[in-house]
Amino acid sequence: MVTFDFMLPYYGDVRLMQDAVRSVLAQTDPDFRLVVIDDGKEPEVPGWFERLGDDRVHYTRNEQNLGITKNFQKCARLSEADYVVIMGCDDLLHPHYLETVRAVIGDHPGIGMVQPGVDVIDGEGRVTQGLADHTKKRLYAPQVQGRRVMGGEELAASVLRGNWLYFPSIAWRGEALREVNFRDDYSVIQDLALVVDLLESGERMVIDHSTTVFQYRRHAVSESSVQAFSGTRFAEAERYFAAVAARMDARGWPKAARAARFHSASRLHALTMLPGALRRGHREGARTLARHAFTSGQS
Structure with missing residues (x-):
């Protein structure tokens, strides 16, 4: 049976992180490991994880702040499973995420990446679709009814034209992820770079829009930022x-x-x-x- 690692690189809002963790623990398929790599300093966080009392949860805090790219690299490096999800610390899984993705992999053994169905939520958890996500869906994402397998130049051209993927929702073939990992020289576009690197190494992706199993949180950009x-x-x-x-x-x-x-x-x-x-x-x-x-x- 395929085993899964949920890797959670954490920095930021404690409550949203706790909600993300609870969504992992609520999976209908209980066969997984959750690894949280804390890149912050919030004092109450280690005690909260200790009180969870769940052997599937592994928590570690970085001695020094690594920043997003190095923490992503650490997540990939410490993963062990056949398939790995590097989810956002404020995103949410539907209870049947793992059950659904495991079924896709069962139908496509050895697939490099699985992009499941995603809803976008705002800072308050409400399903929303702003301009960026509407554009992704209408102009750049391939029109998929059910499932579709893509790879090679076709998928590379598609994501380089407009990156319509939702990186934290993707399940990655662990061996390929650990071999390629994230590039050192990018701090914003590292997700797209990883996908293209994997396509160059021969990996393919299943796009499964048959059901929505992930909630990707998009916060409003502050005008003062x-x-x-x-x-x-x-x-x-x-x-x-x-x-x-x-x-x-x-x-x-x-x-x-x-x-x-x-x-x-x-x-x-x-x-x-x-x-x-x-x-x-x-x-x-x-x-x-x-x-x-x-x-x-x-x-």
């Missing part, structure tokens, strides 16, 4: 798309290379952020956003 409008994430994106386009060309995947050079979803996202950056007086960020939105690597 300097980071949101600094343009830093888009500078990283430009660097990534240029590098991956060259790799796609070398691999003989021209459609994926073109998708990377144009990266239409990322440019559209930058365009939607530009007015807020201008209103907040982030001039350098606005220049970065404008460059990303209005230029591409298309020859």
Whole structure:
């Protein structure tokens, strides 16, 4: 029987993390391990996990803050199971998540990735669909009724055009995840980079929209957030798309290379952020956003 690890890299809101943990423990399929890697300092957290008294739960706190990428890398490294989920510490599983994903894997032995059905929720837990998720669904995600297997250049081109995946909901083949792991040089786009790296190594994905089993929490972007409008994430994106386009060309995947050079979803996202950056007086960020939105690597 396939075994599962739920890896939970944690930093932030204690209550939301506790809700995420409870959603794992409420699975109808009890055959799993939950590993929580705490990158924070909240004093009440270790005692709360100790009081759970569940042998399936393994909790550890980092001696020093690692940051998101290194904590993700640690999650992949410490995973042991045949399949691994690296869920967000504020996301929620439906009770039948594991049961559903295990059935998909049973029908597709050795599959590299499973993208199950996802609802998006807001900070209060209400199902919602903002502009970003509506765009994902209508413009970039493949139209799937039931299940579909994708891989190679087809899937690479699709996600490089617009990353419609919900990374924390994906079940990864553990051996492949541990071998490839997350790249050191990305802090925002590391999820897309991992998927493309796995596709290059020959892994495929089952997209299963037959039932919704995961709730992905999307918080509203604060208008006062300097980071949101600094343009830093888009500078990283430009660097990534240029590098991956060259790799796609070398691999003989021209459609994926073109998708990377144009990266239409990322440019559209930058365009939607530009007015807020201008209103907040982030001039350098606005220049970065404008460059990303209005230029591409298309020859």
